[in-house]
Amino acid sequence: MKKDEFIKQLAEELKTLSHEERQEILNDQEEFIREAIASGRNEEEVVKSLGTPKSFADSLKLEVQVKKIEEAPDLFSKGKETLKTTWVLFALMPLNIFLILVPGITVLSFLFSWLTVGSVFAIGGVALICFTFFSLFLGFTVLQFFAFLFLSIGFISMGTATLALLYKVLELSFNLFLQYVQWNLRLIKGEKI
Amino acid sequence: MNTQFKKGVIEMCVLSLVTEKDRYGYELIETISKQIEISEGTIYPILRRLSKEGYFETYLEESSSGPPRKYYRITTQGKKAALEMVKDWKAFAKQVNQVLKSEGV
Numbered sequence: 001m002k003k004d005e006f007i008k009q010l011a012e013e014l015k016t017l018s019h020e021e022r023q024e025i026l027n028d029q030e031e032f033i034r035e036a037i038a039s040g041r042n043e044e045e046v047v048k049s050l051g052t053p054k055s056f057a058d059s060l061k062l063e064v065q066v067k068k069i070e071e072a073p074d075l076f077s078k079g080k081e082t083l084k085t086t087w088v089l090f091a092l093m094p095l096n097i098f099l100i101l102v103p104g105i106t107v108l109s110f111l112f113s114w115l116t117v118g119s120v121f122a123i124g125g126v127a128l129i130c131f132t133f134f135s136l137f138l139g140f141t142v143l144q145f146f147a148f149l150f151l152s153i154g155f156i157s158m159g160t161a162t163l164a165l166l167y168k169v170l171e172l173s174f175n176l177f178l179q180y181v182q183w184n185l186r187l188i189k190g191e192k193i
Numbered sequence: 194m195n196t197q198f199k200k201g202v203i204e205m206c207v208l209s210l211v212t213e214k215d216r217y218g219y220e221l222i223e224t225i226s227k228q229i230e231i232s233e234g235t236i237y238p239i240l241r242r243l244s245k246e247g248y249f250e251t252y253l254e255e256s257s258s259g260p261p262r263k264y265y266r267i268t269t270q271g272k273k274a275a276l277e278m279v280k281d282w283k284a285f286a287k288q289v290n291q292v293l294k295s296e297g298v
Contacts, residue, residue, distance in 0.1 A: 027263070028218060028237045034259060035219035049233060056234065063238060182197075 013057035122159025128152035208275040
């Protein structure tokens with residue numbers, strides 16, 4: 001394939017990026033091929049060394065997503081970028097739908113029930129504490145009051161501990177996902193970086 | 194070699210080379226490939242990212258061979274980052290060598 005054909009196809013593959021981003025990549029790649037030819041290399045071979053326009057574009061897109069996940073400031077945006085990356089992965093290799101969907105849904109439903117249990121304990125505890133203070137007016141004995149108070153404190157601590165642990169597990173899940181993406185990248189590009 | 198690790202090291206090489214003098218993309222690829230085995234597609238994404246982070250400024254300059262080249266110039270912020278990375282790297286390499294030496298590997 002010649003330079004112009006490669007650039008044309010690459011432009012097509014990078015359509016989903018912003019105009020500015022896309023133009024920058026195309027300019028860079030064109031300059032690279034031009035310089036390589038000027039240094040005495042064969043045009044066809046230089047273009048071939050870049051891989052196909054599709055694999056070239058795919059690995060670029062994935063790498064941009066990986067950076068976004070790594071640099072996301074909080075868990076929420078991390079989750080958002082992870083979802084976006086999943087779509088990119090689906091588009092790259094349809095096989096990924098099976099490889100991600102089944103474990104993904106299992107992990108997600110597990111994390112969701114975890115979140116529910118933690119929240120129920122925490123919110124239930126807070127509700128109970130309100131009830132405990134309110135019940136002072138209903139003629140609770142001191143013993144009853146303290147029993148309820150301790151019970152609600154127990155609930156709240158259990159809830160918070162569950163949620164804190166969930167936070168750690170979430171971080172771990174993101175890292176696992178990132179490793180999976182890296183593995184995909186290596187598949188696309190071959191082992192060399 | 195671990196790719197993440199290698200990428201970080203290459204990023205440091207790019208930063209240091211541009212700190213030394215203004216350079217263009219292909220020049221960086223050639224200079225680094227002389228010593229380290231890299232895929233030619235690695236350098237441009239690094240250059241784009243470092244520019245985006247404000248470590249490099251770019252400008253176009255006429256070249257003897259055809260259209261103008263895009264040159265990269267280090268910023269104050271980039272220079273600071275480069276010095277820090279190289280300092281950390283040297284300290285780390287020294288420690289690693291010490292460990293290997295003391296264990297006789």
